[in-house]
Amino acid sequence: MMNSTLSAVLNAFTIQDLITIGISLLLMILARPFSKWLNSEDDLTSRVSMMRMLNFLIIVAVLASVFVLHESAWLSRLTQSLIVIYFATLVTHVINYFVRRRFGKTRITSTGTSISDTYSSRGLSLAVAAFISVIALVTCLRILGLNSLLEAGGALGIIGLFLAMTQGSWAPDIISGLIILNSRLCEEGDVVQFNMDGTQIVASVFKTKLFHTECLDLANNHRLMVRNTKLRDYGIQNLSRFASAKGLRECMLFNIDYAHSQNEVTEMMLRAFSEIDRVEGMREEQFDPEVLVHDTGDYAVTWAVYYYIKDVKHLLKIKQKFRAHILAESVRSDISLATPVLQMNEVTLSKAAANVTPSM
Structure with a gap:
């Protein structure tokens, strides 16, 4: 059966x-x-x-x-x-x-x-x-x-009309993606920096797709999808494309009181970088750090410290570690990194509060 x-x-x-x-x-x-x-x-x-x-x-x-x-x-x-x-x-x-x-x-x-x-x-x-x-x-x-030309043409016309009505949503991204690939504006693995909605983003390009580019945010460790048209409008800084063989020239700014001379600040920074080179080894050590005056304000001198790195994917981590070493050396050297105007305001407010007599 x-x-x-x-x-x-x-x-x-x-x-x-x-x-x-x-x-x-x-x-x-x-x-x-x-x-x-x-x-x-x-x-x-x-x-x-x-x-x-x-x-x-x-x-x-x-x-x-x-x-x-x-x-x-x-x-x-x-x-x-x-x-x-x-x-x-x-x-x-x-x-x-x-x-x-x-x-x-x-x-x-x-x-x-x-x-x-x-x-x-x-x-x-x-x-x-x-x-x-x-x-x-x-x-x-x-x-x-749908064998006749009229029937087939009608069906193709409907599809063509749909594509024409929606081309504003997909065509610019496809064209922008081709422009990004052709100009080599940013390639997979490059570290780029751009401003998105008022926020500075430092990310590694993961993949340039048909309609968007996937980036890996190095600060928050998450995936970021950006439309290809938007990415071109942001104005990208490609940190992986060095202007010279030295590498990427990074800068850190510090506001230090006028009471400290240029020699004191320079020697303090050089001691900090000697410790950085001994412990971390994250920069191009063959090029000495440059300690220069960036700005002279009303209450403090803004000092710029320049150094070269090539491991741009760890850019944020390197800067954080360098700041920690410089902070530790500033404490040992008795050079405050606090903004002097804030200190003056705190002293003024403290004196004013001390001179106030409580009403009976």
Whole structure:
């Protein structure tokens, strides 16, 4: 009885149905390793889910045409359209893989070797995706029965109208992304500094994507997504591109009382940097620190201390450690780093409070 039922079920399928289901099941199983081989960095989970969902819909459509809607013409057309969409997506990913390998930029990171997009690879990938999408769309329209030029043109016109009405939301970001890649304004791994909504951001560029750039905020240790158009408007300072072989010239400012001479301040800073070089070793020690007058205010002299570093990814950490060493040396040297005007105000207020006689 069971054998006869199984035989009847199998006889209900045609060879084409069995091949379609078998290939779809195989592709569902191989979706993750295949997608990881093509590109393991960009949205692996979403790409695997999309591929498996298309395979699942194809299998459901085949089963429905066999057991529910026998010899349904529109269901057969739907199955064929899903197959076209799946293979169009698959071919796009495969071609983009070879485009990235040929025109992308190879980088060596702590986790291994990776390939990042360039202007050429991104432009070719967009052209390939657009070309295959048009072919797949026209093929699906023909499969669905829109054979006349008027019917196909109407469907394409609706899609074109939708893209034209929404182009203000996506086209500027795509173009800005291509400009960023072409001009090499900032590349993956670069440390950049820019002002966003009144806040200074120091971040490492993680990846320049189609519509936005992902950055890793070095201060708060979180991922920051910035639209490509906004990133170009902010005015980026690329701290990884040095003006000379010395490295990045960093500066720290200190307000010190006029009572201390230039020699006292300079010697104090040099002693602090000697301790920094002995303990930390985070700067380019072959270049002596420069201690210069930055500004002469009403209550204090603003001293600027310049030094060179090359490990820009630890820029904030280096500056914090250097300030701690300079603070410790200032205490030992009896040179206060407190703003003198604040000290004077506190003394004045204290004297005024002491001279006030409580009313009876």
